[in-house]
Amino acid sequence: MSPLVIAILGGTVAAIATTAGAIPAVVGKRMSRGTSDMMLGFAAGVMLSAAYFSLILPGIERAEEQTGSVWIAAAIASAGVCLGAGFVWLLNAKIPHEHFKSGPEGGADQAAIARIWLFIIAIAIHNFPEGLSIGVAFGVDQAKGLSVMTGISLQDIPEGLAVAVALMGLGYSKWNALAVTAMTGAVEILGAFVGAAAVSVSGALLPWGLTFAAGAMLFIISHEIVPETHRNGHQNRATLGFVIGLVLMMFLDVTLG
Numbered sequence: 001m002s003p004l005v006i007a008i009l010g011g012t013v014a015a016i017a018t019t020a021g022a023i024p025a026v027v028g029k030r031m032s033r034g035t036s037d038m039m040l041g042f043a044a045g046v047m048l049s050a051a052y053f054s055l056i057l058p059g060i061e062r063a064e065e066q067t068g069s070v071w072i073a074a075a076i077a078s079a080g081v082c083l084g085a086g087f088v089w090l091l092n093a094k095i096p097h098e099h100f101k102s103g104p105e106g107g108a109d110q111a112a113i114a115r116i117w118l119f120i121i122a123i124a125i126h127n128f129p130e131g132l133s134i135g136v137a138f139g140v141d142q143a144k145g146l147s148v149m150t151g152i153s154l155q156d157i158p159e160g161l162a163v164a165v166a167l168m169g170l171g172y173s174k175w176n177a178l179a180v181t182a183m184t185g186a187v188e189i190l191g192a193f194v195g196a197a198a199v200s201v202s203g204a205l206l207p208w209g210l211t212f213a214a215g216a217m218l219f220i221i222s223h224e225i226v227p228e229t230h231r232n233g234h235q236n237r238a239t240l241g242f243v244i245g246l247v248l249m250m251f252l253d254v255t256l257g
Contacts, residue, residue: 003145004196007138010149011131011192017153018127018185019178021160026174034237036165037229039158041238044225045245046155047130051214051221053253054148055133056081058140059210066204077211084129084215091125092223123163123184126224129216130156131191136209138192139199151249152188160185 056077063073130152138145160181167177199209229238 003138003142004193004200006142006145007135007192007196008189010134010138010145011189013149014130014134014153014156014188014192015182015185017156018160018163018188019182021157021162022164022178022181025161025164025168026178033232034234036158036162037232037234038237038241040162040225041229041241042245043155043159043241044221044229045242045247046151046249047217047221047225047245048242049246049249049253050133050148050151051217053250054137054144054151055210055214055217058144059207059214062140062210063207066207073207076207080208080211081215081218083208084212084217085219086215087212088125088129088216088219089223091128092219123180124187126220127184127187128191129213129220131188131193132195133191133213133217134188135192135195135197136199136206136213137195139196139206139209147253151252154248155245156185156188 059080060070060073060077063076064070067073067076134145134149134152137148163181163184164174164177167180168174172180195209195213199206226238229235229242
């Protein structure tokens, strides 16, 4: 199969993991805030480890191979990370959406959009870089893509659960929460397609694509996940989850990638 098809399948696996994470919220008891923060910390650790070991370092290596200069490679990686973070910042600033805790962002058009769609857009902005990283990683090679897909899918399970629980806490029904979580997970398929398609156009774009995806993920970690895990006084649990997620993803990247 072509890297594009494999990347789409990888994004689909991550989307299914997101949806699967919401199922316990539909059929089981409510999760405590402390447990939720620990699981979100785990997600942040996985994303940080994937950004560094699976995206930034391979991006620098590919850029150095192409240019023959470690200085130029480092400059390309730095620019790619900044562009990726800037892209998600722009989406976050310009597209109307609403966060579960911090409220509406993205301009003054929120009143024209049903509130649940504002939440969907917010989570979609979060999930797109994850799918992008899967697609770009499969553009490097299948082993690297498998490593990133596995790590992202693992952290998508607690993320899906946290999204469903948050929606239900705001008064939405269990089935609405499940449907919204599934829709936001599907964004990762689109992200995987875009990432794989971009790096398939030209090998010269690969270092840019890898570091761009890393920058997008780093913005999400710093702007969304870490502040959320520290908002309710569960910093110790969140940090423990963060370390476990980072180490697990590092282990997967070394052994699978």
